[in-house]
Amino acid sequence: MTILRTLTLAVRSLLRNKVRTALTMLGIVIGIASVIAMVAMGQGASSMIQDQIATMGRNILMVWPGAASSGGFSYGGGSSTTLTVEDGEAIVREVGSVRAIAPVIRARSQIMYGGQNWVPQSMMGTSPSFTDVRDWDVQDGSFFTDADVSSSNKVCVIGQTIAETLFKDESPLQKTIRIKNMPFTVVGVLDRKGTSAMGQDQDDVVLAPWTTVKKTLQGSAFSNVDQLLVSAHESVELASTDITALLRQRHRLAEREDIDFRILTMNEMATAATQSSQVMTILLAVIASISLLVGGIGIMNIMLVSVVERTREIGLRMAVGARGRDILMQFLSEAIAISVTAGVIGMALGVGAALAISEILKWPTQISAGSIGVAFGFSCAVGVFFGFYPALRAARMDPIEALRHE
């Protein structure tokens, strides 16, 4: 028999048992659909994370103060006060691989304007080089200046979220907001930056000269920072090595002494985030594959039942001239027809589900041709694998016994 004839025969006999065929397909349909949807979600998530990391700016490093300890008692990461604004200035001056640097001093306080109040997620003291390092410009007005920093002026730049929350339709420029009950003049509004890789609203931010934050808001005379944001020229790895060397020298650390700061590059963060989302993708795909396996077992089960039910038919076909391999091909092609049809339906459903997820739940999905190809190949393989044993049982029947079967 030709392949076409065998396939026609298979489809016809499947159509004779529509409900059963449909139910058998269901397992594979769900399996394939979930593989495609899950992989699309996983890949969407990882590309979203990469986009968000890119919003941090290019070639970024972060220098954090290390852990301070006294008498064997550690105060934890960031508690050391040895990392200062002056360190930052020295880095820009002396390390050729560094393009720009911005100190970050974190504060948290309520802000007020008119009758409204708000506590921004992020309130930072920094310098004008912040725009350069973070690749983040002002949309309206201008950023505060070096002069504002040196004279600790009470000026600030706000993010879009704060502009919308406190000022509604008004222009915030040159308005006075009160931070810790002190008046600050809004000189600029930042561009919209969106959500960070950690899920934080980056536009919920107030930036002020670091000197103002340090002296006025925190009442401190020191210049230690919570973080130095560094933008490297080309290689973040080179910048990281150079900065480590310079800081060891400035902090007078002996050859064997541990460093009292930490350097983290965005590349490392990106790698970590991408890896974790890849692990998630693989995990989801594995779970979905299990449902494919279950679907395959369902096909095998139904095919075995069908072979027993159709014993007389098999006997008759053999009596009128079907060889073992004709019978094998007939049942195998039925199994393949089931799984391939189910695979195609599953693919359509999976793509539909992925689109629906990004449309309704606003979860980013990325449908890859690769996952569709793999899913299709898998569904064919499931048909062959799980259809073969029942088909072999049919092919090995003795025609006389089969015809006598009640």
Place this chain on the structure above:
Amino acid sequence: MGEAAGAADAVPADEMTASLIDIENVTKVYHLGEVDIVPLRGVSLHIDAGESIAIMGASGSGKTTLMNIIGCMDRPSEGTYRLDGQDISRVNADERAGLRNAKFGFVFQSFNLLSRTSALENVELPLLYRPGVSSKERRRRALAALDRVGLSDRLNHHPSQLSGGQQQRVAIARALVTDPAVVLADEPTGNLDSTSERDILAMFAELNAAGITVVLVTHNPEIGKHANRVIRIRDGRIVEEP
């Protein structure tokens, strides 16, 4: 019966010339665990092309085993079987399938039609397993076979929509569609009323008149009478006629 005996005399058992079917000293043994069942013990039988033969015997006499061997459904444990002069005693399952398709048409007591399948498709079935027959040719030959058994107006009926007699006629059309040399019928009227029985037997007589060798297997002497020659079989041996 005189005529039948005469025909038997015309082809003596020891002569090995131009018979269509030459079965020589065939024994069949089935091993069931530790017990051996021997349905055929040294049977010799020669059937010429164009003969009409009834193989008769009680249930368990070995007549069905003999028919299975004649129809290449089974092969002898000992002895030789020549079909058209070719020794096919030891051919493998695939070759036997090919021989069944090329030489034989089967008619069963329980019709063995595929349910939920039209009469036409049932009749086309054997041609699916014959290489080189186009779907057009298949349809044409199935239509001709159904016309021959008088069922041209029931082409798209399913077996459940047909009477027993009609179902058996579809089965006969299915046996004829391959233009077989031999039609083998195992108790073809066992499930039918007497009117249908007459119809079916008349149809076999007609086929025989058209040159097809007909082998009927039955336990019913009334049906045996319709054959030109009657072979009686008891305990796996061919016995002389009474």
